[in-house]
Amino acid sequence: MKIAAMGAGGVGGYFGARLQQAGHEVTFFARGKHLQALQRDGLSVESAHGNARLKVRVFEDPRAAGVVDVVLFAVKLWDTESAAERLRPVVGKDTIVIPFQNGVESTERVGGILGKEKVLGGSAYIGTRIKAPGVIEHSGQMARLQFGPVLPSQRAAAEAFLEACKGASIQAEIPDDIVRASWEKFVFLVGLSSATAVSRSPVGVVRADPDLRWLLEQAMRETWRVGRARGVALADDFVDARLKFADTLHADMKASLLHDLENGGRLEAPWLCGAVARMARAAGFDAPVNRSVYAALKPYIEGR
Incomplete structure (x- = not known):
């Protein structure tokens, strides 16, 4: 090809x-x-x-x-x-x-x-x-x-x-459903990118710290709720399953959002945590964790 x-x-x-x-x-x-x-x-x-x-x-x-x-x-x-x-x-x-x-x-x-x-x-x-x-x-x-x-x-x-x-x-x-599959990745990625970027730490640190693990989970739960509100058939236990999956990842793994932040590059936050906050607002509810992460990253969105 x-x-x-x-x-x-x-x-x-x-x-x-x-x-x-x-x-x-x-x-x-x-x-x-x-x-x-x-x-x-x-x-x-x-x-x-x-x-x-x-x-x-x-x-x-x-x-x-x-x-x-x-x-x-x-x-x-x-x-x-x-x-x-x-x-x-x-x-x-x-x-x-x-x-x-x-x-x-x-x-x-x-x-x-x-x-x-x-x-x-x-x-x-x-x-x-x-x-x-x-x-x-x-x-x-x-x-x-x-x-x-x-x-x-x-x-x-x-x-x-x-x-x-x-x-x-x-x-x-x-x-079978590429839209659902894309949202499944999105739910996990929003959580992982939010937690690793805000903490400037790899996933091993995030999952071992109870407060950062909470942030990871809540960012995913808000994203899951937005997907369901938009008609995406995400499983009821999807977030719990993704938390278990996070425990299997290489401890040094970082989301690309953190790599970009560390390198002083532009950030994809407006289309990740920022998008969740925007879509939640359009659906008539708040996504406070994603909204807060987006606010914390806004000064760095254009890079340095």
């Missing part, structure tokens, strides 16, 4: 590399020092699932790439609309775009620009970061993709990409 990774950071860089290793033609889009390093030295992946160093096809401008079959859309949430606009030259009649971002509004945001018939739902479960320009570091064992059609016409394309992922030894699945 011809695949493009719009955003060659932790998610796009890691999974794009695995797909290239399996023989697919992968094009990466990047900017700045990361782009320069990829052009000069190639892409390096450091992972318990196997290290790799690959010569890659990488551009800053998608107009240089040509039409592809699948786009892994993995830019930061603040860059969603502008990145979708830049993608137009690689999106052909049969191209599908799969957002692997952290929020639950990406399908609508990207679809509003490229056409809703082009955009599937997707979630990535992985702990990665750009360790240095051109280098992707994967922490822990988790590396999983969920994606699926939001329209019946998208199913064949989704299944074709699923086979490509399996051929690349990527743990991937098409869930």
Whole structure:
């Protein structure tokens, strides 16, 4: 398949590399020092699932790439609309775009620009970061993709990409309900990102401290309530199950929100804890924990 990774950071860089290793033609889009390093030295992946160093096809401008079959859309949430606009030259009649971002509004945001018939739902479960320009570091064992059609016409394309992922030894699945699956990730991610970012600590510290564990749980419960209010079929015991899952994660794991905060970068908080506060307000109730976390992070949202 011809695949493009719009955003060659932790998610796009890691999974794009695995797909290239399996023989697919992968094009990466990047900017700045990361782009320069990829052009000069190639892409390096450091992972318990196997290290790799690959010569890659990488551009800053998608107009240089040509039409592809699948786009892994993995830019930061603040860059969603502008990145979708830049993608137009690689999106052909049969191209599908799969957002692997952290929020639950990406399908609508990207679809509003490229056409809703082009955009599937997707979630990535992985702990990665750009360790240095051109280098992707994967922490822990988790590396999983969920994606699926939001329209019946998208199913064949989704299944074709699923086979490509399996051929690349990527743990991937098409869930029965991709909207619910995306919200399941969102509930957990909002809790994890809120607790790790506010405390400036990895998950091991969060889950061991009773007050931070409470914050993690309450941020998830508020997000779960918003999802249910919006008609998402989240299980009654979902938050309890996610708390148990948090106890299995590598103690040093940090949410990308904390990585960005530590590096002085822009934050995705408006589309995570901020989005929960906004959606709760629209539904007629308050989400005080997420609202408080968002308030605490607001001075850092634009980076330094």
